[in-house]
Amino acid sequence: MRIYFTLTLIPVVIAALIVFWLILRHDKARLLFALALSVAVLALLNPIFAVIALGLVLVAHQLVELKRDGRLAGGRVVLVIIIIALVTLALGKYGQRGAIAIWGGNDWVVGHLIMPLGISYFVFRLLQYVFDCMRGVIEENSLWRLAAFVMFIPTFPAGPLETYQGFYEKRSFTFDRQLFYFGLRRIALGYFKKVFVVDFVFVVFFNKVITTIADPHFHASGVNPWWPLLYCISVFVRAYFDLSAYTDLAIGFSALFGFRIMENFHLPFLQKNLSDFWRSWHISLSTWCRNNVYFPVFGLTRKVWLGLYASMLTMGLWHYVDLNWTAWGLYHATGLVVVARWERWKKARRKARKKAGLPVSAAYEKFIRWIAYPVTFLYVALGYAFVSTHTLGHALRIIYLAFRLPLAWFTGHVL
Numbered sequence: 001m002r003i004y005f006t007l008t009l010i011p012v013v014i015a016a017l018i019v020f021w022l023i024l025r026h027d028k029a030r031l032l033f034a035l036a037l038s039v040a041v042l043a044l045l046n047p048i049f050a051v052i053a054l055g056l057v058l059v060a061h062q063l064v065e066l067k068r069d070g071r072l073a074g075g076r077v078v079l080v081i082i083i084i085a086l087v088t089l090a091l092g093k094y095g096q097r098g099a100i101a102i103w104g105g106n107d108w109v110v111g112h113l114i115m116p117l118g119i120s121y122f123v124f125r126l127l128q129y130v131f132d133c134m135r136g137v138i139e140e141n142s143l144w145r146l147a148a149f150v151m152f153i154p155t156f157p158a159g160p161l162e163t164y165q166g167f168y169e170k171r172s173f174t175f176d177r178q179l180f181y182f183g184l185r186r187i188a189l190g191y192f193k194k195v196f197v198v199d200f201v202f203v204v205f206f207n208k209v210i211t212t213i214a215d216p217h218f219h220a221s222g223v224n225p226w227w228p229l230l231y232c233i234s235v236f237v238r239a240y241f242d243l244s245a246y247t248d249l250a251i252g253f254s255a256l257f258g259f260r261i262m263e264n265f266h267l268p269f270l271q272k273n274l275s276d277f278w279r280s281w282h283i284s285l286s287t288w289c290r291n292n293v294y295f296p297v298f299g300l301t302r303k304v305w306l307g308l309y310a311s312m313l314t315m316g317l318w319h320y321v322d323l324n325w326t327a328w329g330l331y332h333a334t335g336l337v338v339v340a341r342w343e344r345w346k347k348a349r350r351k352a353r354k355k356a357g358l359p360v361s362a363a364y365e366k367f368i369r370w371i372a373y374p375v376t377f378l379y380v381a382l383g384y385a386f387v388s389t390h391t392l393g394h395a396l397r398i399i400y401l402a403f404r405l406p407l408a409w410f411t412g413h414v415l
Helices: 009-023 027-045 045-067 075-104 108-113 119-135 145-149 166-167 176-214 229-254 275-277 284-301 304-319 323-355 365-387 392-413
Strands: none
Touching: 009 027, 009 045, 009 229, 027 304, 045 075, 045 119, 075 119, 108 176, 119 145, 119 166, 119 275, 119 284, 119 304, 145 166, 176 229, 229 365, 229 392, 275 323, 275 365, 275 392, 304 323, 323 392, 365 392
């Protein structure tokens, strides 16, 4: 993500915009220029991965061609691309540990063979393309258009996970002044969130809380009783501003070149249940998991809970394969299953009340419905204890103290 925070970005973007809009006149030439620029930037940052990425694009393209020529069954194409994706993600996310163990931290191999942070987004875009081709959603199979889509550098570091169809169908083929101004505003908003809110406000006002509770050896008796809960809330809110900042930058820089990239967040703090939260948080990833994990699992088993557990575990392990992210996935999946069954119970109850001639909603419901909003917020915030610590025991201790210490304080000071 350091491409967004280098001074060379300004002249490169200005020069690229001049070439893209003023010199190049044909759409294909502009897309090929965007592809060449993306590959060049990636090659400067991660030269080895630039070659690997282009190779994976070629492999995905050929797998689709083999299926369309009838030389390879669709099931085998899906199996092969999933295996390739898993191997790529494993090397990209965990190859550094192996490289450091073998060559040491200052070796050339460690500095040049480590995969970039955006590898997860790259792999999932490639998977989505192959899946959509197998479903018949995408009818073309252009190698250079596929490469331009998955290698597009503004969305490479941190998404969003735009689809191939959305990437091309929503773009502007001519210079759109309003879209350009929109892009500039989103870029400014993204830098404000990252530089001022994340790197300044949270460091100044919440750094002591975060660093203290993040220390696995902190003593409960030596901290403010509200700090474990405040820690969870702080890392959750910080994560939102951090992730949404990169989304703003990706959307903004894409808009400068006429691409309308999908939104990734929509008021996630103001959702009444966990299901609504996941429709407003990291929308592109949750949509990807819904379409490619939940629906296939549900279609095979007809079990909602199994689809939810499979989806959230996929989402958790997509970030990192360890106990903490696994626990995070199980935590959210359990919450989603409870919400799904609660909604089903409420629907059946309303039918029963209506059949009995009673009002659909009980009188007390209008007084308690607003509780759902803070409960959802706190549930998600507590889950961040799993992904902001290094051990499962540390995370569970923070969650336990986030309940116990405020309750003890309340008992001693109020009751």
